[in-house]
Amino acid sequence: MNKIKSILSALCIGLIAAATPVLAAEAGPEIKKEPWSFAGLFGTYDQNQLQRGFQVFREVCSSCHGARLIAFRNLSESGGPEFTEGQVKALAAEYSIADISAEGGTRTAVPADRWPSPFANDLEAAEANGGIAPPDLSVMAKARNTSQPFPWWLLNYVTPYAEGGPDYIHALLTGYEDEVPEGTHNSDGTPFELPEGKYYNHYFPGHAIGMPPPLSDGLVTYAEAENGTAVPMTVDQYSRDFAAFAMWMAEPHLVARKESGLQVMVFLIVLAGIMYVVKRRLWAKVEH
Amino acid sequence: MAHESSYVPGNAVEKWVDERLPIVRFAKEHLVDFPTPKNLNYWWTFGGILAFMLVVQIVTGIILAMHYTPHVAMAFDSVEHIRRDVNGGRIIQAVHAVGASMFFFAVYIHMFRGLYFGSYKAPREILWILGVLLFVLMVTTAFMGYVLPWGQMSFWAATVITNIVAAIPVVGDPILQLLRGGFAVDNATLNRFFSLHYLLPFVIAAVVGLHVWALHIPGNNNPVGVDVKSTRDTVPFHPYYTMKDLFAIVVFCIPFAWFVFFAPDLLGHADNYIMANSQVTPAHIVPEWYFLPFYAILRAIDFNILFIDSKLGGVIFFAGSLLVLFFVPWLDTSKVRSGSFRPVFKWFYWLFIVNFVMLAYLGASAADGNVLGIPVADFSKICTVYYFAYFIVILPLLGRFEVPRPLPPSISESVLKHDAAHAAQATH
Structure with a gap:
C-alpha cells in the first residue's frame, strides 16, 4: 500500500513537471510527427539529407534569411553535413564578408567566418520584405514547437520527443494553399480574410504568412547518386531535407550529445545497481 | 539530541589542531556519528539530493559565468556560443x-514530505521556517536566472x-524602477539580475548551513x-545514511x-530560442x-475586493500563498x-497534492480556455x-476534531511490529 502511494505521489509531482506545454489557442490542423533520423536515443543525422538540406538553404532560404550563428567551418565538422575541408574552403571563397579592417570594407570569406546575412541590417531586411525582417534561421528548429492534446504530450517525456521544431518547419513549408479554403474562420468566429500581400498557410499561427511559398517541385536540382538512384525533387522532400538541416544548425552537436548520453545512462544504471547492493548489505544488520 | 563527541585526536598534530579549531571533531560529530532515526524512508533522501543539486548548480553556474556576456545585444548569442564553441x-549549459x-522537483518532494510527516512541528519550527525561506530564495534565484x-x-x-510590484500602493512604482534599473526591462535589468543571480546561491548555501544546524539540534x-527514545532507535549518519543518500542521488541522476x-529543451519553452524583442x-x-501553481493563484484573482483592485488582490494572494x-x-x-x-488528515493531504497539480495545469492553460x-x-x-x-x-480544525490512531511507543517497536506484520503476511 505504501509503495503504491509513493508511486502515485511521485507521479503527481511528475505531472506538474509535465504541465509545461501551452495549450494551442490557434488550433490549426494537428502537426504530424515525422520519422526523423535524428529522433530518439540512437538518432543520428543523415549526412546526405543534411547536404541536400544545405543545398535548399543555400539556393532558396538564404536569399532572405540569415544564419548568423553558423560558421562555414561548421559544415565540415563531424556529426553534420561533413563536407570536406576543401569543399568548405571553396564554398567560403564564393562569399564576401563585410570587414572594416579590409581594403574596401569587404574581403573574401574564410571557413572561420559566419554565414553572411543577405541584408546589411534588420531595417534593410524589413524594407525589402514587406515591413518585417525574415527571422534568422540558426536556432529556428528549436524556436518553434508543436503541441499535443492532453494526455498525449505526457508521452513526449518518455519517448523523448524533441523534434517539434523540424515537424513544424516541414508542416509550414508544405502547408501553403493557393486560395483560402472555404469556411475558414478566425478564432472569434468571423470569416477569415487574407490581408493584402499575405499568403495562406494551414500551420502558421493566424494563417496569414508574409513569406511567399518558397519551394516548388523541381526548384532545386539534387545531384544523382553514383548508382543512379535519385531523391525526389518535390516540395515535401525539400521541406523534409531543410527541416533536418535546420535542426542541425540549431543542434550541431546532437549526435555527440546522444552518444555520450547513452554511455552516461549505462554508467548511471550500473552504478545505481552497485550502490543498491552495497546499501542493502550495509543495512542488512539493522532492523529498519 | 545532544551527544558526547567520540572524537579522539590520533596524534600530536591532530590534538594541536583540535585545541585551536576543533573542525575535525565538528565534522565527526555532525557528518559521521550524528545519531539518525533508523526508520527514515526514501522520501528523506531528498535533503541530500537537494544539497547535491545546489552544488551542481553552483559549479555549472560559475563555469557558465566565465563565458556568458550580460548585455542585451550579446547575451542570447553568448549562450549559443557556450552551446556551440565552449568545450x-x-x-x-544543459545541466544548469x-x-x-x-x-x-526535489524541493517540492522535500516540502510535501515535511507536510505529510509533520516535520514542521515542535521542536522543528525554525528548521521549517528556514526551509520556506530557502524555497523563496530558490524561486527568486531561478526567476532571475531564467x-x-x-x-x-x-x-x-x-x-x-x-x-x-507596481500593484503595491504608494511605493510600488519606485520599487519597480529600482528592480528594473529604469522604466522598462533593459540592459540595466539584465545586469542586476546577473549580479543577483550570482549572489543568491551563496546566500542559499549560507541558509542551508543554518537549516542543517537547526536540524541537528532536535535531530x-x-x-x-x-x-x-534511546540509542536503539538510531544509527550513525555515516555510513548508513551517507550510503543511502548516495544511492538515492545516483538514481535521481x-x-x-x-x-x-536526450531532450535538454523539453522542460523549457521554444519561444526562449527567439531573441528578446x-x-x-x-x-x-x-x-x-x-x-x-503560484502563477495560477496570481491569475485567479481577476475581480476587485472592496477597495483592493484585482491586480493588487492577485499579488496579495500570490505572496500569501508563500507566506x-x-x-x-x-x-x-x-x-x-x-x-x-x-486517518482524516490523509484525505485532505492527498486532495491538497491533487489540487496543487491542478493549479500547475491551470497555470499553463490559456486564461480564456476550459x-x-x-x-x-x-x-x-x-x-x-x-x-x-x-x-x-482544515489544519487548525483537524487537530481539534480528528481522533488519531494510537502511536507506537518507540521507533524500534514500530519497526519490529512492521517486520512482524510482514512476516505474518509472508506465512499466510
Missing part, C-alpha cells in the same frame, strides 16, 4: 538549465513579474513521528541525465513549470506529527480557495 559547454527543474539567456520568454517573464523527524542528454509579445507568456507556509507550524494544531496516524469543461478562471478560483483553506481552516 563541454553544451553539457554544462535542466538542473533548475530537477532542483525544484532572464539571463535573454530570449522572448526571459524578457516577457521579467516584464510581467517585475510588474507585480531528524521520522515516518512514525515519535521522538527518539538517471532522469536528470535523460533530459540533459520588446516590440513583439509572445502569444502565451507562461512561466517555467515550477512556478505554475502562509511560514505559519504552518502554528496552524496545524494536531499533536500527532506523522500523517500515517491521522479544463475538464470548466472555465480556467473559475477552476483556478476553486483551487486557490482549497490551497488556502487547507492551511487556514
Whole structure:
C-alpha cells in the first residue's frame, strides 16, 4: 500500500513537471510527427539529407534569411553535413564578408567566418520584405514547437520527443494553399480574410504568412547518386531535407550529445545497481 | 539530541589542531556519528539530493559565468556560443538549465514530505521556517536566472513579474524602477539580475548551513513521528545514511541525465530560442513549470475586493500563498506529527497534492480556455480557495476534531511490529 502511494505521489509531482506545454489557442490542423533520423536515443543525422538540406538553404532560404550563428567551418565538422575541408574552403571563397579592417570594407570569406546575412541590417531586411525582417534561421528548429492534446504530450517525456521544431518547419513549408479554403474562420468566429500581400498557410499561427511559398517541385536540382538512384525533387522532400538541416544548425552537436548520453545512462544504471547492493548489505544488520 | 563527541585526536598534530579549531571533531560529530532515526524512508533522501543539486548548480553556474556576456545585444548569442564553441559547454549549459527543474522537483518532494510527516512541528519550527525561506530564495534565484539567456520568454517573464510590484500602493512604482534599473526591462535589468543571480546561491548555501544546524539540534523527524527514545532507535549518519543518500542521488541522476542528454529543451519553452524583442509579445507568456501553481493563484484573482483592485488582490494572494507556509507550524494544531496516524488528515493531504497539480495545469492553460469543461478562471478560483483553506481552516480544525490512531511507543517497536506484520503476511 505504501509503495503504491509513493508511486502515485511521485507521479503527481511528475505531472506538474509535465504541465509545461501551452495549450494551442490557434488550433490549426494537428502537426504530424515525422520519422526523423535524428529522433530518439540512437538518432543520428543523415549526412546526405543534411547536404541536400544545405543545398535548399543555400539556393532558396538564404536569399532572405540569415544564419548568423553558423560558421562555414561548421559544415565540415563531424556529426553534420561533413563536407570536406576543401569543399568548405571553396564554398567560403564564393562569399564576401563585410570587414572594416579590409581594403574596401569587404574581403573574401574564410571557413572561420559566419554565414553572411543577405541584408546589411534588420531595417534593410524589413524594407525589402514587406515591413518585417525574415527571422534568422540558426536556432529556428528549436524556436518553434508543436503541441499535443492532453494526455498525449505526457508521452513526449518518455519517448523523448524533441523534434517539434523540424515537424513544424516541414508542416509550414508544405502547408501553403493557393486560395483560402472555404469556411475558414478566425478564432472569434468571423470569416477569415487574407490581408493584402499575405499568403495562406494551414500551420502558421493566424494563417496569414508574409513569406511567399518558397519551394516548388523541381526548384532545386539534387545531384544523382553514383548508382543512379535519385531523391525526389518535390516540395515535401525539400521541406523534409531543410527541416533536418535546420535542426542541425540549431543542434550541431546532437549526435555527440546522444552518444555520450547513452554511455552516461549505462554508467548511471550500473552504478545505481552497485550502490543498491552495497546499501542493502550495509543495512542488512539493522532492523529498519 | 545532544551527544558526547567520540572524537579522539590520533596524534600530536591532530590534538594541536583540535585545541585551536576543533573542525575535525565538528565534522565527526555532525557528518559521521550524528545519531539518525533508523526508520527514515526514501522520501528523506531528498535533503541530500537537494544539497547535491545546489552544488551542481553552483559549479555549472560559475563555469557558465566565465563565458556568458550580460548585455542585451550579446547575451542570447553568448549562450549559443557556450552551446556551440565552449568545450563541454553544451553539457554544462544543459545541466544548469535542466538542473533548475530537477532542483525544484526535489524541493517540492522535500516540502510535501515535511507536510505529510509533520516535520514542521515542535521542536522543528525554525528548521521549517528556514526551509520556506530557502524555497523563496530558490524561486527568486531561478526567476532571475531564467532572464539571463535573454530570449522572448526571459524578457516577457521579467516584464510581467517585475510588474507585480507596481500593484503595491504608494511605493510600488519606485520599487519597480529600482528592480528594473529604469522604466522598462533593459540592459540595466539584465545586469542586476546577473549580479543577483550570482549572489543568491551563496546566500542559499549560507541558509542551508543554518537549516542543517537547526536540524541537528532536535535531530531528524521520522515516518512514525515519535521522538527518539534511546540509542536503539538510531544509527550513525555515516555510513548508513551517507550510503543511502548516495544511492538515492545516483538514481535521481538517471532522469536528470535523460533530459540533459536526450531532450535538454523539453522542460523549457521554444519561444526562449527567439531573441528578446520588446516590440513583439509572445502569444502565451507562461512561466517555467515550477512556478505554475503560484502563477495560477496570481491569475485567479481577476475581480476587485472592496477597495483592493484585482491586480493588487492577485499579488496579495500570490505572496500569501508563500507566506502562509511560514505559519504552518502554528496552524496545524494536531499533536500527532506523522500523517500515517491521522486517518482524516490523509484525505485532505492527498486532495491538497491533487489540487496543487491542478493549479500547475491551470497555470499553463490559456486564461480564456476550459479544463475538464470548466472555465480556467473559475477552476483556478476553486483551487486557490482549497490551497488556502487547507492551511487556514482544515489544519487548525483537524487537530481539534480528528481522533488519531494510537502511536507506537518507540521507533524500534514500530519497526519490529512492521517486520512482524510482514512476516505474518509472508506465512499466510
